[in-house]
Amino acid sequence: MVLRAVQGLRVFFTLLCEVIFGQKARRDKMSQNDSYFLSWRLAVEANNVRPWRTVPLHYSHHLEVYMLGGQYQLDVQLIGEQISVYVSEITPLPGDGMDAWVLDVDDTCISNVNFYKERRFGCDPFDSTGFKAWIKEGACPAIPAVLALFKKLIDRGFKVVLLTGRDEERFGKITIDNLHNQGFIGYERLIMRTSAQKGVSAVSYKSNIRKQLEGEGYRIWGNVGDQWSDLQGDSCGKRTFKLPNPMYCIA
Amino acid sequence: MVLRAVQGLRVFFTLLCEVIFGQKARRDKMSQNDSYFLSWRLAVEANNVRPWRTVPLHYSHHLEVYMLGGQYQLDVQLIGEQISVYVSEITPLPGDGMDAWVLDVDDTCISNVNFYKERRFGCDPFDSTGFKAWIKEGACPAIPAVLALFKKLIDRGFKVVLLTGRDEERFGKITIDNLHNQGFIGYERLIMRTSAQKGVSAVSYKSNIRKQLEGEGYRIWGNVGDQWSDLQGDSCGKRTFKLPNPMYCIA
Numbered sequence: 222m223v224l225r226a227v228q229g230l231r232v233f234f235t236l237l238c239e240v241i242f243g244q245k246a247r248r249d250k251m252s253q254n255d256s257y258f259l260s261w262r263l264a265v266e267a268n269n270v271r272p273w274r275t276v277p278l279h280y281s282h283h284l285e286v287y288m289l290g291g292q293y294q295l296d297v298q299l300i301g302e303q304i305s306v307y308v309s310e311i312t313p314l315p316g317d318g319m320d321a322w323v324l325d326v327d328d329t330c331i332s333n334v335n336f337y338k339e340r341r342f343g344c345d346p347f348d349s350t351g352f353k354a355w356i357k358e359g360a361c362p363a364i365p366a367v368l369a370l371f372k373k374l375i376d377r378g379f380k381v382v383l384l385t386g387r388d389e390e391r392f393g394k395i396t397i398d399n400l401h402n403q404g405f406i407g408y409e410r411l412i413m414r415t416s417a418q419k420g421v422s423a424v425s426y427k428s429n430i431r432k433q434l435e436g437e438g439y440r441i442w443g444n445v446g447d448q449w450s451d452l453q454g455d456s457c458g459k460r461t462f463k464l465p466n467p468m469y470c471i472a
Numbered sequence: 473m474v475l476r477a478v479q480g481l482r483v484f485f486t487l488l489c490e491v492i493f494g495q496k497a498r499r500d501k502m503s504q505n506d507s508y509f510l511s512w513r514l515a516v517e518a519n520n521v522r523p524w525r526t527v528p529l530h531y532s533h534h535l536e537v538y539m540l541g542g543q544y545q546l547d548v549q550l551i552g553e554q555i556s557v558y559v560s561e562i563t564p565l566p567g568d569g570m571d572a573w574v575l576d577v578d579d580t581c582i583s584n585v586n587f588y589k590e591r592r593f594g595c596d597p598f599d600s601t602g603f604k605a606w607i608k609e610g611a612c613p614a615i616p617a618v619l620a621l622f623k624k625l626i627d628r629g630f631k632v633v634l635l636t637g638r639d640e641e642r643f644g645k646i647t648i649d650n651l652h653n654q655g656f657i658g659y660e661r662l663i664m665r666t667s668a669q670k671g672v673s674a675v676s677y678k679s680n681i682r683k684q685l686e687g688e689g690y691r692i693w694g695n696v697g698d699q700w701s702d703l704q705g706d707s708c709g710k711r712t713f714k715l716p717n718p719m720y721c722i723a
Contacts, residue, residue, distance in 0.1 A: 256542070256543055256546055257546070257550075259510075259543060259546075259547075260543070260546045260547045260549075260550040261550060262514075263513075263514065263517055263547055263716065264547070264550050264551055264554060266514055266517065266518045267517045267518055267519075267714040267716075268518075268712070268714065269551050269554050269713050269714060270554055291507070292507055292510060292511070295507055295508065295510075295511045296510075296511045296514055296515070298511075299508075299511040299512060299515050300515055300520045303515060303520050303521055461519070462520050463518040463519065463520060465514065465518075
């Protein structure tokens with residue numbers, strides 16, 4: 222009986238070791254992939270990878286974990302806190318109503334993650350028809366940290382200009398409604414692409430608008446976007462803030 | 473005897489559970505800190521946190537793991553690969569000897585990690601005296617991925633300009649020697665701060681030099697640095713590449 226008990230324990234410990242070390246081997250492999258994904262994501266966010274069309278297919282699971290598992294939200298939140306610190310340091314405003322901030326719309330104010338969730342978070346090629354239908358739903362949820370920032374900016378007396386590459390003619394009303402139903406109320410202007418601006422690169426289009434704003438006398442204190450093309454070119458603003466977006470790249 | 477064996481097994485399993493779940497609790501806590509550190513590092517590399525003087529103290533261990541554990545090296549390597557892809561796409565060169573790249577020196581070509589290792593990877597305030605003594609040793613090792621890039625650029629016929637904020641009078645000779653002993657041989661020019669440029673901000677100093685280079689007829693195809701102040705301002709180059717450096721920030 223003692224012999225049988227010893228044999229039983231041996232089998233038990235062998236199985237236990239396999240579970241523990243098997244897990245470790247799997248963890249090591251996952252951790253190596255994680256490391257490559259981290260490098261890729263960092264390079265994307267620091268504008269070292271461009272232009273890129275789709276996310277490398279082997280990162281689709283990593284993207285899912287990043288976008289839905291909490292890290293993306295934490296990343297946005299920390300940037301929101303950094304912006305808050307900067308906003309608090311701007312004192313006092315001249316009070317002439319010309320102190321402005323420029324905020325991008327898609328994946329800055331409101332989120333398209335639910336759309337990209339169905340397209341392997343950017344691993345699938347861009348689905349232009351599907352994206353238009355998605356916008357038409359007017360159901361993009363607010364990005365909480367940016368909504369909080371938006372409200373803070375308005376409370377502090379800044380004029381908030383929302384600047385988007387969305388087509389005005391086709392998506393004007395639904396965008397206004399979507400922003401409104403998500404709490405983006407009280408902005409100075411929503412500027413969208415007119416038919417005359419079709420085909421102009423994002424950097425040129427947004428630079429021109431910002432230059433016009435400065436021409437009107439606005440002082441652009443901050444400029445927030447999820448794409449580098451929101452933040453580069455002319456009249457970028459005194460500070461720019463890049464929100465994370467590893468799902469797509471608008472050159 | 474059977475009763476004692478059962479009791480023994482109960483104690484054993486209780487201890488085993490404590491080990492397993494205790495480890496899990498510790499892992500969860502560590503993983504939460506890891507997440508915050510990831511957010512902070514991403515925000516730094518995307519130029520959302522600035523200016524910053526020291527690394528938050530509670531990240532000193534994370535910094536150590538990042539800088540020495542392989543992730544930093546992987547991050548630099550991936551950016552090196554991105555640059556290589558871009559370099560391969562530049563064809564053909566006009567052959568007039570005016571196609572240039574600008575590379576920063578400290579923590580771009582050669583590494584100061586060994587210096588910062590003794591200063592909690594940037595958690596300690598900047599030790600100016602110590603840093604001067606460190607430079608005087610001329611013992612900064614090459615960053616392998618950048619040395620490989622440097623050689624590739626020279627092989628491809630580019631003129632490589634090394635542009636550094638180091639003081640020419642004090643560190644001219646030792647910098648030339650250090651670069652030489654690490655294999656940085658064949659560059660076009662090493663440009664250092666002269667006494668006239670003391671006190672000028674990094675962005676202005678480097679912008680002025682790049683403008684002068686363009687004035688001489690150079691076409692700056694790429695500009696590589698570990699600081700955003702290497703990559704912003706005027707005449708930045710057709711592409712800029714930001715290498716990671718979470719240890720310090722030069723505004």
